[in-house]
Amino acid sequence: MDRDYQNHYGGNYDGGYRRQTGKRAVTDCSSSMVLWMRNRQPRYKGSPRVEQERPSPSYIADMMPPIAKPHNPADAIPAKHLHSSLNKARHAINVVRWTPEGRRLLTGSFSGEFTLWNGTAFNFETIMQAHDVAIRTATYSHNEDWLISACNDGVIKYWQPNFNNVKAIQAHHDPIRGMAFSPNDSKFVTASDDASLKIFDFAGGVEESVLTGHNWDAKSVDWHPSKGLLVSGSKDHQVKLWDPRTGRCLTTLHGHKNTLTKTLFEPRRGQLLATCGRDQIARIFDLRMMRDIALLRGHEKEVSTLTWHPFHTCLLSTGGNDGSIFHYLLNEPNTPPNTSISIPPYDSADPKNAPAQTVHPAHRLQHAHDAPVWSLDWHPLGHILASGSNDRVTRFWTRARPGETDCFNDRWHIGEAAAEMQGTWGRRAGKRSMREEEELEIEDEADGLVDQTMPSKQSALPGLPGLAAPSKVDDGTSVGGSQKNGYPPTSNLLPPPPIAIPGMDAAKFAELLAGGQLPPPPPFGMPGQGLPPPPVLPPNFDFSKLPPGMLPPGFPPPPPLPMAGANTGGLPGMGAAESGGGSIRRRGPLPSQQESLKEEQRRGKYRPVR
Numbered sequence: 116m117d118r119d120y121q122n123h124y125g126g127n128y129d130g131g132y133r134r135q136t137g138k139r140a141v142t143d144c145s146s147s148m149v150l151w152m153r154n155r156q157p158r159y160k161g162s163p164r165v166e167q168e169r170p171s172p173s174y175i176a177d178m179m180p181p182i183a184k185p186h187n188p189a190d191a192i193p194a195k196h197l198h199s200s201l202n203k204a205r206h207a208i209n210v211v212r213w214t215p216e217g218r219r220l221l222t223g224s225f226s227g228e229f230t231l232w233n234g235t236a237f238n239f240e241t242i243m244q245a246h247d248v249a250i251r252t253a254t255y256s257h258n259e260d261w262l263i264s265a266c267n268d269g270v271i272k273y274w275q276p277n278f279n280n281v282k283a284i285q286a287h288h289d290p291i292r293g294m295a296f297s298p299n300d301s302k303f304v305t306a307s308d309d310a311s312l313k314i315f316d317f318a319g320g321v322e323e324s325v326l327t328g329h330n331w332d333a334k335s336v337d338w339h340p341s342k343g344l345l346v347s348g349s350k351d352h353q354v355k356l357w358d359p360r361t362g363r364c365l366t367t368l369h370g371h372k373n374t375l376t377k378t379l380f381e382p383r384r385g386q387l388l389a390t391c392g393r394d395q396i397a398r399i400f401d402l403r404m405m406r407d408i409a410l411l412r413g414h415e416k417e418v419s420t421l422t423w424h425p426f427h428t429c430l431l432s433t434g435g436n437d438g439s440i441f442h443y444l445l446n447e448p449n450t451p452p453n454t455s456i457s458i459p460p461y462d463s464a465d466p467k468n469a470p471a472q473t474v475h476p477a478h479r480l481q482h483a484h485d486a487p488v489w490s491l492d493w494h495p496l497g498h499i500l501a502s503g504s505n506d507r508v509t510r511f512w513t514r515a516r517p518g519e520t521d522c523f524n525d526r527w528h529i530g531e532a533a534a535e536m537q538g539t540w541g542r543r544a545g546k547r548s549m550r551e552e553e554e555l556e557i558e559d560e561a562d563g564l565v566d567q568t569m570p571s572k573q574s575a576l577p578g579l580p581g582l583a584a585p586s587k588v589d590d591g592t593s594v595g596g597s598q599k600n601g602y603p604p605t606s607n608l609l610p611p612p613p614i615a616i617p618g619m620d621a622a623k624f625a626e627l628l629a630g631g632q633l634p635p636p637p638p639f640g641m642p643g644q645g646l647p648p649p650p651v652l653p654p655n656f657d658f659s660k661l662p663p664g665m666l667p668p669g670f671p672p673p674p675p676l677p678m679a680g681a682n683t684g685g686l687p688g689m690g691a692a693e694s695g696g697g698s699i700r701r702r703g704p705l706p707s708q709q710e711s712l713k714e715e716q717r718r719g720k721y722r723p724v725r
Contacts, residue, residue, distance in 0.1 A: 141235050142197055142513060144180055144498050151183040172518040181426050181497035181514075188427035192442045192478045193500040193512035195522040198237040200509045202230060208503030209489050210250055214276075215259035217495040222509050223250030227266060229278065234494070237511055243278060246270065252293055256300045261317075263303060265291035271305070273320075284320045286313060293347075295338040297359070304359065306336035306347055314359055326357055328364045335378045340385045348375025354390055354400075370398055370407050377420050383428050391418035397433050399445060404467065408460050411443050413476045422491040422500075432500060434488025440502060440512070441476040449475040482530050483510065 168174045168190075181191040202224075210223035219240060220232045227246035232239060246266035253264040262274040269287030271294070272280055289308040296303045302323070305313050310333055312326035331350035338345055338359075345357040354368040354375060373393035381387040391397040397411035397418050417436040424430035429445040450456050450473075463469035486505035493500055500512045515522050526534040534540035 140198070142237075142499065142511075143235050144496050146176075147178050147180045147183075147498075148496070150177070151179050155183065168517050170518050172516070174517040178516065181424070185426065188424065188430040188444055189447075189477065191424060191427055191430060191497055191514055193432075193514055194478055194480075195513050195515045195519065196525065196527050197499070197511040197513050200232050200237050200239070200511070201507060202228075202239070202242065205507035207486075207489070207505045207507055208509050210253045210264075211490045211492045211501045211503040211509060212253055212255065212262075213492055213494055213501065215255055215495065220492075220501050220509070220511075221253070221262075222503055223253050223264060225249040229264075232509065234499075245272065245274075245280075251290055254294050254296060254303075256296050256317075257298065258300050261300070263294060265294055265305065269307065271315075271320075282320055284315075286315065286322070287311075292332070292334045293336040295336055295345075297338050297343075298341055302359070304336050304338055304345055306333035308332040310349070312336055312345070312347055312357070314362075324359075324362045326362050326364075328355060328357075329353065334375050337379050339380050340382050342385065346378045346380065346388060348378040348390055348392070350374045352392070354378060354388075366405060368400060368405070368407075371396070373417075376418065379421060379423060381423050381428055382425065387428070389421055389423065389431060391421050391433060393417040397421055397431075397443075398471075399431075404460075406460075406467070407471045409445055409472050409474050411441075411474050411476075413441050413479070414439065417487075419487050419489060420491050422493060425493050425495060425497045427497070432491055432493075434483075434491050434502060434504075436487040438482065438484035438486055438488060438504060438506070440480040440483040440488060440491070440500075442478040443474055444477045445474060447474075447477060448472060449477050451475060480512070480527050482527050483512075484508065 166174075166177055168177060168179075184190055204226070206224040206226040206228070208222050208224055210221075212221045212223075213219075213234070214221060218234045220234055220237075222230045222232065223245070224230065227244060227248055227250055228242055229245040229250075230239070230242045245264060246268075248267040250264055250266050253262060255262050260276065262276075262278075263271055264274065265271045265286070267290040269285060269289055269291055271284050271286045271291070273282040274280055286305055287307040287309055291305050291307050293306040294303055296317075301317055302314055303317055305315070307313070310327070310329045310331055312333060313322055314324045314326070315322055326345070326347075329347065329349040329351055330353075333347055333349050335348040336345065337347075343359050344365075345359050347355050347357065348371075349355070352369075352371050352373060352375065354371070356365045356368070357363070358365055368390075371390065371392040371394055375390060375392045378388065378390045381389070386402055388400040388402060389397060390400065391411075395412075395414045395417060397414075398407045399409040399411065400406065401408045411431070411433065414433065414435045415437060418433050419436050421431060421433040424432070431443045431445065433441050433443070435441070448457065457470070457472045459472040460466040460469040483502065484504035484506050488502055488504045490503040491500060498513055502510050502512065504510075521539055522528075524534065524537055524539045526540045528534075529537075531540060
């Protein structure tokens, strides 16, 4: 799919020439969803009557979405790299979240910025300064109407879907590491480095209760998708389950030997709990048995994050501190050769005391990132996985299409050196593609700033030089809200001074104005010239010496006029006079953000790194 009509044909409608850019790949699941909706049938009737996919490119048109294959989770494993998105000003990506409708991806960076990426072409859309410090967590409500985000200062902000900030509360005085909404969105819980959990009323933003019991920093928290149950993980190696109504700790799950980094309930059924930590192991707990049933091994360094698939309850993805991303199938242990096979506790004679089953990765992306992976999030349709890392890059992954085999031998699986030897990746071609992607992102960012151009400022009211324009009036909304563009009512301004014509009675002049007639011209002057020009006053003329009647009652005399060529820098709205002339320098209008960006690029700044 072409990036746009003008870029594809190398020009635009006004006759100007624009450099022709390459095609931007687009990943759209609409055709698969339409195919499934047209052929689907009730579950008790079996799977839809469509031809089974085979490893051939001709079957790409018959691909079904992950929701259509509830018993084939392996088909949803994201093994193919789609795109790498990065900002011009690069910062570590701490949070990645898909918008509820799946049209965009929201990322929160270490600099406190929100960036929106397109969900199909993965190009830049917009950026905004959301927090003053690093963003640590963000989550959407279940009704998809609100987003809350938290930062290192312990501040929580409420956002509408259009990213209008309507509220900010000081929840903690230490960094907030995790947040989660209750099933009905009436409350939310936070976990902070002050070793406490706090439950807030969402509508009022008021703290309701404080849950204490951890002996060290609380690193993660989650609310059960359908029950009044909280789970938290801490730096004290403990996983605790809480009752949000009473604030009482129900039980403590032991097993990890290092700091917990993520705790997450399974979102569909809510029977399983996944935890990971710096002991290089992720554990799966069964809430019905209150014990661990599976150990997810394979990582060589700390496991920094994990996420469940939105439809397949047995598909789990983890991210490591070495930049790797592993995908596990809980119903397939994938035991390596020369390794003893373990069975799940459900199949043993004594499920309560049987050892946990060891599960190895079903797929490995050993070189997914160059730094720790901080956040993972699935697209609402389950066909794209987004990852954010400390290497300042956001990457998108999807399932391989029928007949594709080169994606399993690319640089993300076997590394750059091995991929270059096999011919699936070239260093020169990789640098060229990265440079083209950076140029496209720069163009997208410049285009995204067009609608943010600042309007030209008027320093004076029309027709009244020297009087500053009145300030605009706020409507009382919060920062980021819509503001009125009108000026205050003219009744609050000073009325213009009445016109006094020498030689005419003031009562007669008022009578003429009330009758709608114009006053006669003054008796002096040539016919047809109207009012004579004002007299030339000498410098430092004292207006208090004017005869009575020249100034209206109560009107203060103006200050003395400055000398010609004198410095008028102290007068508001007037600059210093130019040398050798009587004109006045005035401040020019501010340039737009787009023009500033282009000017900086012309000066050699903000260029792609070669």
